[in-house]
Amino acid sequence: MKKLKRSGRLVDMTNFLLKHPNQLIPLHRFSERYGAARSSISEDLGIVKEIFESEQMGYLTTVAGVSGGVRYEPAVSAREAKTLVESLCRRLEEPDRLLPGGYLYMMDVLGEPGWMNEIGRLFAGIYRGQNIDVVMTMATKGIPLAYAVAAYLDVPICIARRDHRVTEGSVVSINYVSGSNKRVQTMSLARRSIPEGSDVLIVDDFMKGGGTARGMSELLTEVNAHLVGIAVLVEARHSERLIDEYISLVRLDEVNEQEKQIKAGPGNYTNHLQY
Amino acid sequence: MKKLKRSGRLVDMTNFLLKHPNQLIPLHRFSERYGAARSSISEDLGIVKEIFESEQMGYLTTVAGVSGGVRYEPAVSAREAKTLVESLCRRLEEPDRLLPGGYLYMMDVLGEPGWMNEIGRLFAGIYRGQNIDVVMTMATKGIPLAYAVAAYLDVPICIARRDHRVTEGSVVSINYVSGSNKRVQTMSLARRSIPEGSDVLIVDDFMKGGGTARGMSELLTEVNAHLVGIAVLVEARHSERLIDEYISLVRLDEVNEQEKQIKAGPGNYTNHLQY
Numbered sequence: 059m060k061k062l063k064r065s066g067r068l069v070d071m072t073n074f075l076l077k078h079p080n081q082l083i084p085l086h087r088f089s090e091r092y093g094a095a096r097s098s099i100s101e102d103l104g105i106v107k108e109i110f111e112s113e114q115m116g117y118l119t120t121v122a123g124v125s126g127g128v129r130y131e132p133a134v135s136a137r138e139a140k141t142l143v144e145s146l147c148r149r150l151e152e153p154d155r156l157l158p159g160g161y162l163y164m165m166d167v168l169g170e171p172g173w174m175n176e177i178g179r180l181f182a183g184i185y186r187g188q189n190i191d192v193v194m195t196m197a198t199k200g201i202p203l204a205y206a207v208a209a210y211l212d213v214p215i216c217i218a219r220r221d222h223r224v225t226e227g228s229v230v231s232i233n234y235v236s237g238s239n240k241r242v243q244t245m246s247l248a249r250r251s252i253p254e255g256s257d258v259l260i261v262d263d264f265m266k267g268g269g270t271a272r273g274m275s276e277l278l279t280e281v282n283a284h285l286v287g288i289a290v291l292v293e294a295r296h297s298e299r300l301i302d303e304y305i306s307l308v309r310l311d312e313v314n315e316q317e318k319q320i321k322a323g324p325g326n327y328t329n330h331l332q333y
Numbered sequence: 334m335k336k337l338k339r340s341g342r343l344v345d346m347t348n349f350l351l352k353h354p355n356q357l358i359p360l361h362r363f364s365e366r367y368g369a370a371r372s373s374i375s376e377d378l379g380i381v382k383e384i385f386e387s388e389q390m391g392y393l394t395t396v397a398g399v400s401g402g403v404r405y406e407p408a409v410s411a412r413e414a415k416t417l418v419e420s421l422c423r424r425l426e427e428p429d430r431l432l433p434g435g436y437l438y439m440m441d442v443l444g445e446p447g448w449m450n451e452i453g454r455l456f457a458g459i460y461r462g463q464n465i466d467v468v469m470t471m472a473t474k475g476i477p478l479a480y481a482v483a484a485y486l487d488v489p490i491c492i493a494r495r496d497h498r499v500t501e502g503s504v505v506s507i508n509y510v511s512g513s514n515k516r517v518q519t520m521s522l523a524r525r526s527i528p529e530g531s532d533v534l535i536v537d538d539f540m541k542g543g544g545t546a547r548g549m550s551e552l553l554t555e556v557n558a559h560l561v562g563i564a565v566l567v568e569a570r571h572s573e574r575l576i577d578e579y580i581s582l583v584r585l586d587e588v589n590e591q592e593k594q595i596k597a598g599p600g601n602y603t604n605h606l607q608y
Contacts (some may be wrong), residue, residue: 068343072344072347113345115348165523171484171487201480205449208444219473227432251441
């Protein structure tokens with residue numbers, strides 16, 4: 059890269075840090091990249107940090123020492139999270155989402171990169187510093203959300219499935235009982251999709267009884283991986299929950315099919331915000 | 334936002350443009366945001382443009398006039414695309430990807446946000462200016478790729494499925510013949526996931542005979558939507574292809590199960606690069 063002035067460096071640095079979240083970038087990488095002194099780079103980073111912080115985009119952490127550097131850790135501030143979750147609740151309360159059986163149509167929200175990126179950054183901030191290796195989800199609808207979280211954490215995603223497709227190689231399967239309708243179902247995971255010993259975050263779009271999440275955590279045990287946490291976008295009220303610990307953004311308090319009324323409020327995430 | 338100096342504006346502007354790809358941002362939005370004169374904003378954008386272009390991140394297009402503004406259109410340069418596709422080919426040639434039946438295990442690549450973001454930007458650049466409203470894919474493995482393309486195009490994704498799950502509302506289904514094994518299968522799409530008249534880009538991870546892609550395009554006809562193009566990450570060689578027009582990044586030239594040999598080369602995307 060040709061020698062850049064401060065203004066050019068700031069544009070390039072911002073782009074570089076946003077593209078490499080949660081990676082420790084050694085300072086010499088920047089000084090070599092721009093042909094600039096380390097002291098200039100430190101000043102540049104001070105400016106970047108000020109803006110990232112005033113815009114509440116997360117943390118710009120500097121690690122001192124020989125193996126040190128700078129790391130951008132995406133997060134969403136409590137205030138911004140509140141606004142985001144409130145607008146999500148209002149969207150989910152739209153009466154035409156109601157489907158037979160008290161389900162909600164959510165694919166429009168789940169398929170919108172703008173929303174998923176914000177929510178992904180929020181979850182990435184909540185699980186910041188927990189050394190997650192893999193984000194796991196269940197096919198199909200939760201995949202965009204899981205991907206968005208994984209992108210901010212800078213880790214791969216892996217997908218458990220209710221069928222067993224031929225193109226995955228050796229597969230581990232378990233039977234599990236759905237928490238809401240008590241039916242026995244099967245879920246499968248390609249063995250090579252999670253290396254042994256991985257620390258795994260489960261991400262899903264919807265939780266009722268928690269049977270799917272518990273099934274996924276049992277799959278993790280089968281492949282000798284370790285569950286770090288369970289993050290769900292929307293939890294429905296349910297009398298007996300099969301899992302204890304999870305973080306939800308939205309809780310459905312009421313889904314009334316007769317009167318076409320949905321009431322949604324913030325989930326338990328407010329207890330887990332760091333930022 | 335408090336009044337910012339040029340250095341702060343550049344960091345914030347870069348972040349803002351990257352977060353809103355393919356959206357026309359009126360210049361007054363920036364001048365109000367920063368309490369800066371329009372002439373200063375224009376100078377700022379000149380600096381941003383220079384870096385975006387020298388780093389080959391895509392186009393920063395300025396639209397003049399009252400309803401004008403600036404738009405960041407992500408793309409990948411021909412040189413960078415070549416490097417990206419070549420390293421993708423080398424990865425796909427790893428012999429331990431071979432699965433029974435001549436299939437390749439690709440989920441590790443498809444689940445890595447780093448790769449998907451680059452490939453997403455490449456496809457977004459290829460279909461730049463084509464007014465795409467929705468990206469459509471088939472569950473399951475292609476979803477992260479489709480999401481990445483959609484995020485750069487700033488449009489939602491919708492997912493066709495081989496099953497028919499209850500939580501989607503009114504569904505349109507078709508039967509289709511798989512191009513490779515001639516089996517009749519069913520695919521379904523939630524009617525409300527694609528508004529009538531939408532211009533749709535189909536994105537998939539793998540294409541052999543093209544039956545799935547043709548099925549998806551038939552689904553589009555059923556919901557009165559319009560096919561803009563078909564983008565596939567990897568195409569396998571096949572004697573009779575059921576579709577004519579598609580853009581592929583990688584072509585599998587040889588998959589030899591006996592000798593555990595895979596040969597991959599660039600697909601036809603090189604004819605479609607604009608950048």
